[in-house]
Amino acid sequence: HSATLTLDPAFVVGPVRRRTFGTFVEHLGRCVYTGIYEPGHPTADADGFRGDVLELTRELGVSTVRYPGGNFVSGYRWEDGVGPVEDRPTRLDLAWHSSDPNTVGVDEFLRWSKASGTEPMMAVNLGTRGVQEALDLLEYCNVPGGSFWSDKRRANGAADPYRVKMWCLGNEMDGPWQIGHKTAEEYGRLAAETARAMRMMDPNIELVVCGSSSSAMPTFGEWERVVLSEAYEHVDHVSAHAYYWEEDGDLASFLASAVDMDHFVESVAATADAVRAAGKHTKRINISFDEWNVWYQQRAESRPPTDDDWPVAPVLLEDRYNVADAVVVGNLLISLLRNTHRVHAASLAQLVNVIAPIMTEPGGRAWRQTTFHPFALTSKHAAGEVLRVAVESPVQETTRFGDVPVLDAVATHDAETGEVVIFAVNRSVTEAVTLDVDLRGFPGLQVVEALTLANPDHTWQATADDATSVLPQVNTTAKVADDRARAELPPVSWSVVRLG
Numbered sequence: 180h181s182a183t184l185t186l187d188p189a190f191v192v193g194p195v196r197r198r199t200f201g202t203f204v205e206h207l208g209r210c211v212y213t214g215i216y217e218p219g220h221p222t223a224d225a226d227g228f229r230g231d232v233l234e235l236t237r238e239l240g241v242s243t244v245r246y247p248g249g250n251f252v253s254g255y256r257w258e259d260g261v262g263p264v265e266d267r268p269t270r271l272d273l274a275w276h277s278s279d280p281n282t283v284g285v286d287e288f289l290r291w292s293k294a295s296g297t298e299p300m301m302a303v304n305l306g307t308r309g310v311q312e313a314l315d316l317l318e319y320c321n322v323p324g325g326s327f328w329s330d331k332r333r334a335n336g337a338a339d340p341y342r343v344k345m346w347c348l349g350n351e352m353d354g355p356w357q358i359g360h361k362t363a364e365e366y367g368r369l370a371a372e373t374a375r376a377m378r379m380m381d382p383n384i385e386l387v388v389c390g391s392s393s394s395a396m397p398t399f400g401e402w403e404r405v406v407l408s409e410a411y412e413h414v415d416h417v418s419a420h421a422y423y424w425e426e427d428g429d430l431a432s433f434l435a436s437a438v439d440m441d442h443f444v445e446s447v448a449a450t451a452d453a454v455r456a457a458g459k460h461t462k463r464i465n466i467s468f469d470e471w472n473v474w475y476q477q478r479a480e481s482r483p484p485t486d487d488d489w490p491v492a493p494v495l496l497e498d499r500y501n502v503a504d505a506v507v508v509g510n511l512l513i514s515l516l517r518n519t520h521r522v523h524a525a526s527l528a529q530l531v532n533v534i535a536p537i538m539t540e541p542g543g544r545a546w547r548q549t550t551f552h553p554f555a556l557t558s559k560h561a562a563g564e565v566l567r568v569a570v571e572s573p574v575q576e577t578t579r580f581g582d583v584p585v586l587d588a589v590a591t592h593d594a595e596t597g598e599v600v601i602f603a604v605n606r607s608v609t610e611a612v613t614l615d616v617d618l619r620g621f622p623g624l625q626v627v628e629a630l631t632l633a634n635p636d637h638t639w640q641a642t643a644d645d646a647t648s649v650l651p652q653v654n655t656t657a658k659v660a661d662d663r664a665r666a667e668l669p670p671v672s673w674s675v676v677r678l679g
């Protein structure tokens with residue numbers, strides 16, 4: 180089995196965008212409380228932020244962090260989370276059937292953003308609330324002073340405005356599970372008017388309007404068409420959300436999840452462009468893929484408590500990831516990079532404990548899941564421009580997507596350093612494949628580093644006690660000869676090959 184890849188410096192898709200490497204922090208389960216925030220933890224700083232999580236966030240190479248939800252935001256009163264902590268109310272969070280003491284709010288999160296060196300991406304509540312509350316929050320965050328909410332922020336200890344640039348106009352408003360769920364027409368009007376007013380207050384912000392919660396939504400495509408027809412001129416991005424999991428032991432289909440992500444991007448971009456043509460607009464709307472990951476939604480850990488049980492920070496959505504899950508995460512990053520001309524931002528959902536690459540023990544250790552590694556290495560090494568690659572690969576039959584090439588890959592080229600980096604997955608369930616790269620467009624390159632994540636048992640999962648016995652390993656088969664790079668890629672594997 181051999182798969183060829185042809186690279187050429189002239190075949191540029193677009194820039195590698197730092198915002199592709201965003202993540203997400205929601206008030207959900209233990210993402211905030213005992214995740215990013217745990218006063219009293221041995222590594223906690225003066226603000227109560229866990230130092231071990233801050234360190235792993237930096238190592239993960241995170242750019243933006245979306246906050247505070249997710250489904251949570253659609254019932255959230257942001258005012259509950261500002262001012263003296265002892266005065267803050269405990270509220271019921273209907274989305275996750277939990278209680279929130281509001282110990283962490285906007286100021287705490289924005290301080291955490293600064294400490295972690297990440298860019299915040301704020302979501303406003305368009306479920307139970309509307310234009311006014313969105314304006315109040317924007318005023319609190321971005322207006323320098325001299326008005327009610329900006330002076331409150333100053334009184335609460337933040338003299339300078341945060342100048343948050345990215346704003347999400349609600350969350351998954353197409354989903355019947357969403358608090359305040361709306362039809363596309365209702366939401367499109369509300370989003371347009373909220374956006375228009377927010378821009379009157381701060382013309383420098385970038386706005387994300389809600390697209391579909393998955394490509395399987397019955398309204399997929401039509402939702403985007405209607406919402407964008409209302410809001411086109413007032414927004415910059417439309418969101419996309421997608422979660423994948425292995426269903427009924429169908430590993431081949433699961434490994435091909437990026438086929439769905441490609442289809443998602445292509446369909447939304449086409450829809451946005453159709454609205455652009457019909458509305459005689461000149462600008463283009465791009466995609467913020469602001470929730471994506473592997474998520475085993477049917478597992479018990481994903482089910483919120485019921486009845487009179489409204490716990491604070493319960494164990495929820497604490498999926499444990501195996502090697503195959505990490506290969507899929509790596510492949511989804513390949514898809515996001517390949518679509519960099521239309522995907523201008525993305526967020527792995529989520530950052531810590533909740534379907535996350537980073538896990539913590541309350542009071543104890545923080546550790547890396549298998550999915551941490553492809554994310555960290557892609558964020559670290561993707562640089563410069565994304566190249567369109569020509570792939571010729573054997574195929575594998577899948578139930579969900581038909582015949583799918585076993586090799587999927589993308590490459591980046593950094594003109595400044597001259598480095599070419601190939602990110603590749605072998606999605607074959609059983610066969611190794613020889614990656615054979617035509618480098619005539621880049622004469623003289625040699626292998627700088629080649630790493631492969633694989634394991635004879637692809638169901639191996641990292642735990643707090645053993646998070647390191649399966650890590651990306653040096654791929655000793657990677658060689659360059661006669662302007663061709665070659666490497667053996669084991670079945671169910673993700674690799675990065677750096678050439679310089």
Ligand code: AHR
Pocket residue numbers: 205248249250251350351392470528529
């Ligand atoms: O990330 C978990 C949940 O998935 C989010 O709250 C919601 O937006 C999506 O359905």
